Amino acid sequence: MEDVVEFCVGLDVHRDTVVAAVRRPGRRGKRDVETRTFLTDSSGLLALGDWLIDEHVTRAGMESTGVYWKPVFYLLEDRIPEVWLLNAAHLKNVPGRKTDVGDAAWIAQLVEHGLVRPSFVPPSPIRELRDFTRHRRTLIEERTRAIPRLEKVLQDADVKLSSVASTILTKSGRAILNAMLAGEADPVVLADLSLGRMRSKIPQLQDALHGTFRVSHHGVLVKQMLAHIDFLDEQIEQIDAEIGARVMEYEPVLEQVQTIPGVGRKIAISLVAEIGVDMSVFPTPAHLASWAGICPGNNASGGKARSGRTRHGSIALRTVLTEAAQSAARTKGTYLAAHFHSIRSRRGTFKAIGATSHDILVAYWYIVHDDVDYIDLGPDWAVRRQGPEQQIARLVHQIEKLGREVTVTMPAA
Structure with a gap:
């Protein structure tokens, strides 16, 4: 097994420390290994980067440990020619040799000989955009979870607003809820606050708004839930603005x-x-x-193909x-x-x-x-991609499966 990289390092990253094992040429054609431990705060990572530069390291490899690898990777990617993020499943060592120093040395060996492949880490602008889009999805999911909680409180008060309206957070629904929070309990007055197409359902609304809604109990919960939803709406609007500014170049x-x-x-x-x-x-x-x-x-072995999961x-x-x-x-x-x-x-x-x-x-x-637009193949592409003989054979097979016999006669030339 030939050496691929003369100066390389394996990094075993943890929350508070990172263990670095540098491999370099030694005497008589052998390889020397030096291991040091650094803190993962800013000063510790800067000291790690300075040491790797002094050691002329050209390739660094680290295991993707939770989110702890990120500050180490981001600091080194501008200082080391190659920084590899490695899949933990590809770094299995011999059982019984599990130590931080041993893991770092093992990663260094794998990186030295190119026995592992680096994971894809997008450039910084894409990483920032990814953080924003994922956070936006988290906010939307939290808002989605908040609406059923609000519905449960209304059901507890026997307010059947969702039985009449498609959703309780329409303009009509918000107007009704705000009036209930202000102390209005007359279902006729509440139903008259509906807007647009909801006004055609005023009789049903009057029946649905008969309940036991108490401002001192249900009102406190509803007020907090509506404030939480409004807060999430504001946060989503702000994150949308940040995303919009970052996608202009794309x-x-x-x-x-x-x-x-x-x-x-x-x-x-x-x-x-x-x-x-x-x-x-x-x-x-x-x-x-x-x-x-x-x-x-x-997933095949012994000439037999087994189920290959994604x-x-x-x-x-x-x-x-x-x-x-x-x-x-x-x-x-x-x-x-x-x-x-x-x-x-x-x-x-x-x-x-x-x-x-x-x-x-x-x-x-x-x-x-x-750099092209999408070209649709059409709904009949599966048929058009076959030749006439294949289409005929497929149709004959379908008819024969129904218990019929088919004779195909080609027209005279």
Whole structure:
């Protein structure tokens, strides 16, 4: 096994400390190893970087330990030519040799000989955009969870507003709730606060608003929940402004990605944030699908193929692709919708969602890599891609499965 890197370091990162093992050429063709431990505060990481520069280190490798690897990686990426973030599953050592120093030395050996592959870490602007888009999703999910809590309090007070209105947070619903918090208990007065199409349901509203709502009890809870929802709405608006400022340079890519059926602006922004716009990192669409965990793995031994489960890719990316696939499945006259329904009829909804997600991911790679718009193949692509003989054979087979015999006669030339 030949040496690949003369000066390299393996880093075993923890919350408070990082253990660094530097491998360098020694006497008589051997390799020397020096190990030091540094704190993970700013002064400790700066001292680590200075030491690695003094040791002429050209490649550093570290295990992706929670979020603790981030400050170490961010500091070293500007000072070391190559900084590798490594998948913990690829770094298994011999059992019984688990120590911090041993782990650092083992990582250094793997990095030295190139026996592991680095994980994809996007550049700083994409990382910032990713943080904002993920935080936005967290805020939206928290707001979604807050609405059923509000509904439970109203049900406890026997206020059946949700039985009449599609959602309790419409303008009419907010006006009614604000009046109830102000002490108004007359259902006739409350129902008269409805707006728009809700006014056609005033009799039903009057019946629904008869309840036991008490301002001293239910009102305290409802007031706090509404304030929490309003706070989340404000936070979402602010984070949207931050995201909008950061995606201005990616507008051409976003417009092209939105040509994919089922992909709107928010999904396009999330795709850019999770994948980036530099497709040179992924040589082919298959590499991107493998990294994202949107394709089956290989599991064969002794000439027998076993079930190959998909890898654990990014949960955020998988969620975005699932939303896009569900939207694409509802489109009319598109290849993605036809492909989804074709697979769902044979393999079920979950397999169809996975296949459609893969289609969207492959389309994203070609759009960004080739700087082109999405070109829809059409809903009949599965039939058109076959020759006449294949189509005839498929149709004959379907008729024969129904217990009939078919004779195909070709017209005279």
